[in-house]
Amino acid sequence: MGASAEITRLLVAWRDGDQDALEELTPLMYDELRRIAGRYMRGESDARTLQTTALVHEAFARVAVVDLPWRNRAHFLGFMAQLMRRILVDYARARKSAKRGAELSRVSLDEAAIVAPDSDEIILELNEALEELRQFDERKSRIIELRFFGGLTYEETAAALDISTTTLDRELRLAKAWLRQRLQLA
Numbered sequence: 745m746g747a748s749a750e751i752t753r754l755l756v757a758w759r760d761g762d763q764d765a766l767e768e769l770t771p772l773m774y775d776e777l778r779r780i781a782g783r784y785m786r787g788e789s790d791a792r793t794l795q796t797t798a799l800v801h802e803a804f805a806r807v808a809v810v811d812l813p814w815r816n817r818a819h820f821l822g823f824m825a826q827l828m829r830r831i832l833v834d835y836a837r838a839r840k841s842a843k844r845g846a847e848l849s850r851v852s853l854d855e856a857a858i859v860a861p862d863s864d865e866i867i868l869e870l871n872e873a874l875e876e877l878r879q880f881d882e883r884k885s886r887i888i889e890l891r892f893f894g895g896l897t898y899e900e901t902a903a904a905l906d907i908s909t910t911t912l913d914r915e916l917r918l919a920k921a922w923l924r925q926r927l928q929l930a
Contacts, residue, residue, distance in 0.1 A: 783892075888920075
């Protein structure tokens with residue numbers, strides 16, 4: 745049985761109530777989740793109190809109490825990417841409310857897409873744009889989230905959303921164009 749099939753088997757067992765499956769799943773997914781968290785944290789100052797490991801641990805703590813019908817590895821990674829994004833947004837909001845008055849800075853779509861935030865404001869601005877996109881096109885918002893925040897491949901993203909890679913490509917181009925315009929990027 746391949747690694748992806750084993751992960752899917754453990755996800756299904758966990759969904760069905762087998763807590764031992766979560767214990768087996770954690771080490772199999774840990775490195776990949778650290779990679780996703782690393783994408784979020786890239787560019788963060790060492791002075792920040794939230795580190796990559798802490799982000800992964802917080803996400804695992806939150807997902808452990810969620811009862812979702814996990815379909816496969818891509819579905820799980822997509823959910824974890826979304827969860828990590830929410831944790832960082834909450835963290836950025838808390839830090840910003842402590843600072844008050846900081847202005848939002850503009851970044852290129854490529855900087856935003858690879859999630860290399862230089863500041864809490866960038867995280868919050870991108871989150872606001874994605875939430876706005878989600879209001880009228882949830883799938884496009886999820887595509888951006890899975891591809892750039894989660895680091896999923898085209899095939900994994902298409903599988904997680906149950907769409908073809910052709911549809912994914914078209915939707916991704918439209919989502920990026922919308923984000924460029926919304927964020928007033930070149």
